[in-house]
Amino acid sequence: MTHLRSFVLYSDFNCPFCYALHERLHRMKLLESVDWRGVQHAPYLPRPMRQWDGTMKAELQYEVPAVRRLDPDLLIELPKGKPNTARAIDWAARLLSSDIHGGMEFVRLVYAAFWRDGLDISDEAVLDQLAAQHTDTGIPGRAEERSGSIAREWEEGWHGTGQSSVPILVSPDDRLLVGCVPSEQIVRFFG
Numbered sequence: 096m097t098h099l100r101s102f103v104l105y106s107d108f109n110c111p112f113c114y115a116l117h118e119r120l121h122r123m124k125l126l127e128s129v130d131w132r133g134v135q136h137a138p139y140l141p142r143p144m145r146q147w148d149g150t151m152k153a154e155l156q157y158e159v160p161a162v163r164r165l166d167p168d169l170l171i172e173l174p175k176g177k178p179n180t181a182r183a184i185d186w187a188a189r190l191l192s193s194d195i196h197g198g199m200e201f202v203r204l205v206y207a208a209f210w211r212d213g214l215d216i217s218d219e220a221v222l223d224q225l226a227a228q229h230t231d232t233g234i235p236g237r238a239e240e241r242s243g244s245i246a247r248e249w250e251e252g253w254h255g256t257g258q259s260s261v262p263i264l265v266s267p268d269d270r271l272l273v274g275c276v277p278s279e280q281i282v283r284f285f286g
Contacts, residue, residue: 100130102285103265105253107136108184108216109177111162112275113262114206115169119278121203125285129264131191131202132249133184136261137177142217144178151177165275171210178209178217181246186222188245201226 104120106113120126147155159173183205191198204225208214214221256263256271264272264284272284 100128101267102129103252104129104131105134105249105256105261105263105265106131107134107261108180108205108209109140110136110261111158111171111210112165114171114210115162115166116262116264116275117203117206118169119166119275119281123278123281125281126199128285131187131199132252133180133187133202133246134250134253134261135180135184136259138179138181140177140179140217142179142182144176144215144217147176162275165277170207172213174209174213178215180216182219182222183216184246184249185243186226188243188249190226192245204228 102125104117106117108114117126117131120129155173155177159171162169162171187198187202187205190201205216205222208221208225209216216222253261253263256265258271258273260273262273262275264281266272266284270284272280
């Protein structure tokens, strides 16, 4: 799937740094030049989402305050766990391939549903509701095979960067910006 957008953003819905970067790009009005591509940086996560304890709970308790320090204006809550994002990425692939603006709104809704509202975005019913919020034409057919091939292309592209983390921005000349960085760095990268 190719868009007329010149930058690529590899991102995962269950990563608070991805959410923070996405919202920062939105506020900076830079998303119009970004081709969002969802990837699973943690495909082993459960579906349905389970409440975490131990190491994963400690990770969440570290990550969310770290994101708050990076972006004090960001609305973010500590979720109960981290969900598997395969279904949400497939939904995004379907919607982005049929309506880029509606698809990008869906992406933003999914981030908010998880990071603000604590919803389980691995739940198909939650995704159905979010998709219905942004479209007047109805929910596109469940083209699982097509969206799966798009998601696999995104995954291959992400692996092709040589990085294993998210978020990653890729410029038209293949420069990389890894992580949720200060706004000044983003401006230089896009400039």
